[in-house]
Amino acid sequence: MKYGFIGVGNMGGAILHGLLDSGAITTENTIICGRDYEKTSRMANDLGIEAVREQRALVERSDIFFLGVEPKNFKDIMPAVAKGYDDKKLCVSMAAGIMIDYLESFLGEDSKVIRIMPNTPAKVGEIMVSVSRNANVTDEEVETIVRLFSSMGKAAEVSEDLIHAVIGVSGSSPAYTYMYIDALAKSAADYGMSPDKARVFAAQAVIGAAKMVLSTNEDLGKLVKNVCSPGGTTIEAVESLQDSGFEKIVEKAAKAAIEKSISMSKQ
Numbered sequence: 001m002k003y004g005f006i007g008v009g010n011m012g013g014a015i016l017h018g019l020l021d022s023g024a025i026t027t028e029n030t031i032i033c034g035r036d037y038e039k040t041s042r043m044a045n046d047l048g049i050e051a052v053r054e055q056r057a058l059v060e061r062s063d064i065f066f067l068g069v070e071p072k073n074f075k076d077i078m079p080a081v082a083k084g085y086d087d088k089k090l091c092v093s094m095a096a097g098i099m100i101d102y103l104e105s106f107l108g109e110d111s112k113v114i115r116i117m118p119n120t121p122a123k124v125g126e127i128m129v130s131v132s133r134n135a136n137v138t139d140e141e142v143e144t145i146v147r148l149f150s151s152m153g154k155a156a157e158v159s160e161d162l163i164h165a166v167i168g169v170s171g172s173s174p175a176y177t178y179m180y181i182d183a184l185a186k187s188a189a190d191y192g193m194s195p196d197k198a199r200v201f202a203a204q205a206v207i208g209a210a211k212m213v214l215s216t217n218e219d220l221g222k223l224v225k226n227v228c229s230p231g232g233t234t235i236e237a238v239e240s241l242q243d244s245g246f247e248k249i250v251e252k253a254a255k256a257a258i259e260k261s262i263s264m265s266k267q
Contacts, residue, residue, distance in 0.1 A: 004062030005032045006055050006077065008043060011094055012068020014122040015152075020047065022125065022151035033058040035069075059084030064144075067093040071264070074098055078106040087111055090141055094118055096167060097264030100134050100160055112136045114145055117166045120174050127153030128170040132160040164261040168254035176253055181206055 003025050005016050016032065019025045027048040034040030037053050044051035052058050059065055059081050069077055074095065085091070087110040093103055094116050103113045114137055118129040129149045133142055142157055149155035158166060184202035189195045212223065228235040241247075 001029060002061055002063045003030050004058040004065035005030070005068060006034075006058060006065060006081070007068035007070075007073075008032050008034050008040060009068065009070075011118060011120070011122070012066065013043075014120060015066065015068065015094070015118060015127075016047075018122045018125060018127065018152035019148060020049075024148045024151035031058055031061060035073075055080040056084035059089065062089060064090045064092060067091065067095065069095065071095045071097045074102070078103070082106045082108075085111065087136070090114065090137070090145075092116055092145060096171070096261060099265055100132065104134065110136060112141065114142070115160060115163065116145070116149070117163050117171045118149070119171050122152060125152045127155070129153070129155045130158045130163060130166040130170075131155055132158055132163055164258045164265070167261045168258035172257040173254065176250065177206065 003019075005012055008016055016030075020027065020030065030047075030049045031052055032040055032044055032049060033052050033055055034043075037051065041051045052061075055077050065081075067074075067077075067081070081091075085107050087108065090112045091103060091107060092114045093100075096117070098115070100113050100115050103115075104111055107113065111134070113134045115132045116129050117132075118127055121127055122129075127149060131142060131145050131149070146155045146157060181199070181202045184205070185195065185198040188198035188201060193201070213220065216223075224238060228238055
């Protein structure tokens, strides 16, 4: 199996590194193509993989290829991608707002297209990625993609109409979580803890809480109550958050990301 990556910037590069580090793909079976060939070649040399100059050549030589370019650049690259494509190949796109039917308009009605929505914790092997397919992709091919991404976190198949919700709940949410960690750390620093140590305490608490959620089917409200003792410190903080409309604020932020995704897909 030959894997190709078109676009190895922020997200595409994170996924490339993550899959190589996990052993899900090998250096011998991986090729890349970027906008700046010299820069891409340096990355390829560092990783021990091959770089090619043209998108068409990469697609021709790949069994599965990943499109990691910015949405605004798809109209420029897709004609070259289409020239190298045949319907035995699997196209995997990770761009927000680029619908499957748009890709099909270049690759043909018999093309195999998967759309994924990953997030930036791919860089540390804790990705969450949704996998959406068109009608030509087999169960086995979906399982292949889910298995690849599960090697560096978690992956699950969803229908494309849910991808906007995915963006709100996992695609964009690391940014909101960083803000939450930053606020926690600053509060500890205000009371004398060093900023570096406060950052570690806050981040580790978030990791632990997330693992608790994933390890149980218990209601999230019940998990909150389990931490709270009457008249204790946690209930004081929880009530302050509730009084401030914390949950509504987070919901509003996530829905803003979802609505933006919806509007981008209509452009």
